[in-house]
Amino acid sequence: MTTLAPDKLSPEQIARVVAEALGSLASNPASVAYSEVTDGIFDDADSAVAAAKAAQKVFMTTSMKFRRKIVTAIRDFVTKEENLQYMAEQAVIQTGMGNVPDKIMKNRMAAELTPGVEDLTTEAWSGDDGLTTVELSPFGVIAAILPTTNPTETIICNTIGMLVAGNAVVFSPHPRAKELSRWLIRELNRVLAGVGAPANLVCMVREPSIETSNAIMTHPDVAMVVVTGGPGVVHAALKSGKKVIGAGAGNPPVVVDQTADIEQAARDIVAGATFDNNLPCTSEKEVLAVDAITDLLMFEMIKNGAYQIKDPAALKRVEDLILDGNHPKTEWVGKSAVEIARAAGIDVPSNTRLLMAELDLMHPFVQVELMMPVIGVVRCQNVDDAIDKAVFCEHGNRHTAAMHSTDVNALTKMGRLIQTTIFVKNGPSFAGLGMGGEGYATFTIAGPTGEGLTSARSFTRRRRCTLVGGLNVR
Ligand code: NAD
Numbered sequence: 001m002t003t004l005a006p007d008k009l010s011p012e013q014i015a016r017v018v019a020e021a022l023g024s025l026a027s028n029p030a031s032v033a034y035s036e037v038t039d040g041i042f043d044d045a046d047s048a049v050a051a052a053k054a055a056q057k058v059f060m061t062t063s064m065k066f067r068r069k070i071v072t073a074i075r076d077f078v079t080k081e082e083n084l085q086y087m088a089e090q091a092v093i094q095t096g097m098g099n100v101p102d103k104i105m106k107n108r109m110a111a112e113l114t115p116g117v118e119d120l121t122t123e124a125w126s127g128d129d130g131l132t133t134v135e136l137s138p139f140g141v142i143a144a145i146l147p148t149t150n151p152t153e154t155i156i157c158n159t160i161g162m163l164v165a166g167n168a169v170v171f172s173p174h175p176r177a178k179e180l181s182r183w184l185i186r187e188l189n190r191v192l193a194g195v196g197a198p199a200n201l202v203c204m205v206r207e208p209s210i211e212t213s214n215a216i217m218t219h220p221d222v223a224m225v226v227v228t229g230g231p232g233v234v235h236a237a238l239k240s241g242k243k244v245i246g247a248g249a250g251n252p253p254v255v256v257d258q259t260a261d262i263e264q265a266a267r268d269i270v271a272g273a274t275f276d277n278n279l280p281c282t283s284e285k286e287v288l289a290v291d292a293i294t295d296l297l298m299f300e301m302i303k304n305g306a307y308q309i310k311d312p313a314a315l316k317r318v319e320d321l322i323l324d325g326n327h328p329k330t331e332w333v334g335k336s337a338v339e340i341a342r343a344a345g346i347d348v349p350s351n352t353r354l355l356m357a358e359l360d361l362m363h364p365f366v367q368v369e370l371m372m373p374v375i376g377v378v379r380c381q382n383v384d385d386a387i388d389k390a391v392f393c394e395h396g397n398r399h400t401a402a403m404h405s406t407d408v409n410a411l412t413k414m415g416r417l418i419q420t421t422i423f424v425k426n427g428p429s430f431a432g433l434g435m436g437g438e439g440y441a442t443f444t445i446a447g448p449t450g451e452g453l454t455s456a457r458s459f460t461r462r463r464r465c466t467l468v469g470g471l472n473v474r
Contacts, residue, residue: 038051038189038199038200039185039186039189039190039199040185040186040188040189040199040200040201040202040203040204041182041185041186041203041204041205041206042203042204042205042206043205043206044205044212044215045170045205045212045215045216045219046215046219048170048203048204048205048216049141049170049203049216049219049221049222050221051199051200051203052141052168052169052170052200052201052202052203053140053141053168053221054198054200055168055198055199055200055201056138056140056141056166056167056168056201058198059163059166059168059197059198059201060138060166062197064117064120066195066196066197067116067117067163067164067166068116068117069195070163070164070192070195070197071116071117071160071163071164073191073192073194073195074111074156074159074160074188074191074192075111075112075160077187077188077191078107078108078110078111078156079108079111079112083187084104084107084108085100085104087103087107087152087180087184088100088101088103088104088107090179090180090183091103091151091152091177091180094151094176094177094179094180095148095149095151095174095176095177095334096176096331096334096335097148097149097277097279097333097334097335097371098149098276098277098279098334099276099277099336102275102276102277103152103153103276105435106150106153106276106280106443107152107153107156109153109433109434109435109441110152110153110154110156110157110160110441110443111156111160112441113434113435113440113441114156114157114160114161114440114441114442114455115160115161115164115440115455115456116160116164116456117164117456119161119164119455119456119457120135120136120164120165120456120457120460121136121457122134122135122136126471126472126473126474127472128472129468129469129472130466130467130468130469130470130471130472131466131467131470131471131472132464132465132466132467133464133465134462134463134464134465135462135463135465136165136456136457136460136461136462136463137166137460137461137462137463138165138166138167138459138460138461139165139167139223139224139243139459139460139461140167140168140221140222140223140224141167141168141169141170141221141222141223142162142167142168142169142170142222142223142224142225142226142459143169143170143172143216143217143219143222143224143225143226143242144158144162144169144170144171144172144225144226144227144228145171145172145213145216145217145225145226145227145228145229145233145237146158146171146172146173146174146177146181146228146229147174147228147229147230148174148176148177149279149280149281149333149334149371150228150279150280150443151173151174151177151180151181152177152180152181152184153443154228154443154444155171155173155181155184155185155188155202156184156443157441157442157443157444158171158226158228158443158444159188159202160456161442161454161455161456161458161459162226162456162459163201163202164456165456165457165459165460166460167224167459168200168201168202168203169201169202169203170203170204170205170216170222171185171202171203171204172204172205172208172212172213172216172217173204173208174208174229175207175208175209178207178208181204181208182204182206185202185203185204188202189201189202213233213236214236217236217237217240217242218240218241218242222242223242223243224242224243224244224245224459225237225240225242225243225244225245226244226245226247226444226454226459227244227245227246227247227248228247228443228444229247229248230248230249231248231249234246234247234248234448244449245444245446245449245451245454245458245459246446246447246448246449247281247444247445247446247447247448247454248397248399248447248448249281249369249397249399250281250282250285250369250394250397250399250400250420250445250447251285251286251367251368251369251393251394251395251397251399252281252282252283252284252285252394252399252400252401252402252420252429253284253285253286253287253288253389253390253393253394253401253402253418254269254272254284254286254287254288254390254401254402254403254404254429255288255289255383255386255387255390255401255402255403255404255405255414256269256287256288256289256290256293256297256386256403256404256405257290257293257383257386257403257404257405257407257410258290258292258293258383259405259406259407259410260293260404260405260406260426261404261406261426262293262296262297262300262404263300264404264426265297265300265404265426266297266300266301266303266304266306267300267304268402268404268426268427268428269284269287269301269375269402269404269428270301270304270305270306270353270354271304271428271430272284272402272428272429272430273285273354273373273375273429274305274337274353274354274373275428275429275430276334277334277335277336277337277371277372277373278334278370278371278372278373278374278375279333279334279371280429280430280433281369281399281400281445282399282400282422282429282430282432282433282445283371283429283430284375284402284428284429285369285370285375286365286366286367286375286376286377286378286393287356287375287376287377287378288378288380288386288387288389288390288393289377289378289379289380289386290380290381290382290383290385290386291379291380291381291382294358294377294379297377298356298358298377301354301356304353305351305352305353305354306352306353306354306355306356307337307341307346307348307349307352307354307355307356308356308357308358309346309355309356309357310357314344314345314346315357317344317345317346318340318341318344318346318355318374319364319365320344321340321343321344322340322370322372322374323364323368326364326367326368327368328368328369328370328371328372332372333370333371333372334371334372335372336373337352337353337354337355337373337374338350338352340355340372340373340374341355353373354373354374354375355373355374355375356374356375356376356377357376357377358376358377358378358379359376359377359378360378361378361389361392361393363376366378366393367393367395383405383407383410384413387410387413387414387417387418388417390403390414390418391417391418394418394420397420397447397448398419398420398421398447398448399420399421399422399445399447400420400421400422400423400424400429400432400445401414401418401420401422401423401424402423402424402425402427402428402429402432403423403424403425403426404425404426405425405426406426411425420447421445421446421447421452421453422445422453424437433453439453440453440455442454442455446458
């Protein structure tokens with residue numbers, strides 16, 4: 001598209017700009033219908049789904065080259081420093097969870113490490129009977145339910161993956177993050193319009209709620225439901241009667257045995273368990289340490305910013321502060337260790353990153369997904385005992401686990417027994433998301449339904465095309 005200052009345009013240039021603009025509108029009917037008016041924000045589920053459906057119909061006719069252009073435009077927009085800063089700050093202000101520097105890293109990761117068009121590979125068979133291919137095609141309109149813990153990261157990651165696959169998406173953000181989500185959806189629509197995409201490929205309902213979330217999930221024109229959230233909403237989605245990708249809760253255990261590099265293990269556990277104040281579903285949430293190294297591990301964790309709560313009365317005050325029965329109190333989810341400690345009347349140094357206590361296996365700080373930088377350390381007799389306890393603490397979520405060990409047999413045993421979607425060995429949990437470990441990033445990790453770390457190909461249908469008797473050139 002030509003971009004020139006209007007007061008410097010010659011009549012020929014004006015004619016060219018107008019012709020380009022008209023050409024772009026003519027080739028994108030959906031943009032004529034909706035763009036200026038809505039920018040992807042609708043008053044109700046029906047209008048959002050209708051707009052997404054119209055957009056997807058046009059989008060289906062565009063090229064893979066065009067989808068590549070879309071991804072580049074989204075990555076460029078998100079990674080502008082002012083946008084990263086704005087999203088991180090607003091997420092902390094609006095949700096009351098997490099911290100700005102880590103949210104900047106998470107948004108950058110979503111923009112840079114979510115796979116693009118290269119994720120859609122074609123399978124082929126050729127032989128005497130001809131040529132058969134299996135290609136990955138879009139579902140159509142996807143309903144995507146978002147968590148409060150990664151509000152913008154999940155929009156960015158899902159948008160790239162779902163659009164690369166040729167779908168349109170109607171998001172249902174968590175009500176606590178609705179304003180920031182509206183901003184991002186609006187901006188993404190403008191970015192997409194800027195490269196000539198149909199309007200409303202990415203939509204949401206202006207005032208999201210559990211009711212609108214259910215209305216979108218069960219809408220007849222929605223072909224697939226992708227849920228990133230806790231067990232309640234995954235369960236609700238599975239009842240929708242649609243193809244569901246369910247990315248649910250975790251309670252990631254980390255095992256440390258006597259063969260591990262304990263200094264490294266301590267550094268990695270503190271780094272993983274404090275990342276964005278422990279909000280990520282992948283963050284270390286309890287430590288199962290072999291007795292022989294438990295004291296050394298805690299000593300090293302303290303050197304890295306952990307504070308050990310030893311006084312039973314202080315521990316009780318933290319329990320009363322952050323727990324409501326066996327559930328974390330929402331107002332303390334994603335708060336910093338210093339805020340939690342001071343509110344519980346514990347005078348910790350200002351550089352404290354993590355609160356830890358040596359606890360029994362059944363303590364809620366071990367068994368419950370707190371999403372706070374508060375972690376229980378359980379002393380185990382040996383590595384077999386630690387692995388068994390880790391499997392117990394993971395509750396069959398099949399989400400994430402970590403282990404620090406140089407014993408190949410022990411690592412293999414844990415991998416076999418824990419059956420998590422992500423298993424990180426000798427690194428912080430976020431290495432399993434592609435940050436300091438190999439592999440791409442995602443913010444939708446589908447344990448319950450088995451798609452694993454979702455990417456564009458997860459949002460596609462496999463379609464076989466058979467040509468009989470030809471195009472085999474061997
Ligand atoms: P949440 O389950 O409270 O809410 C998630 C979304 O579901 C929100 O948009 C909410 O409005 C909606 N919702 C909640 N209950 C619903 C119902 N009964 N019917 C319809 N919609 C409903 O979760 P949260 O507190 O926003 O996020 C934290 C949870 O998400 C944690 O359990 C965390 O482990 C999990 N999570 C998982 C992944 C993953 O990839 N597996 C990623 C991030 C977060």
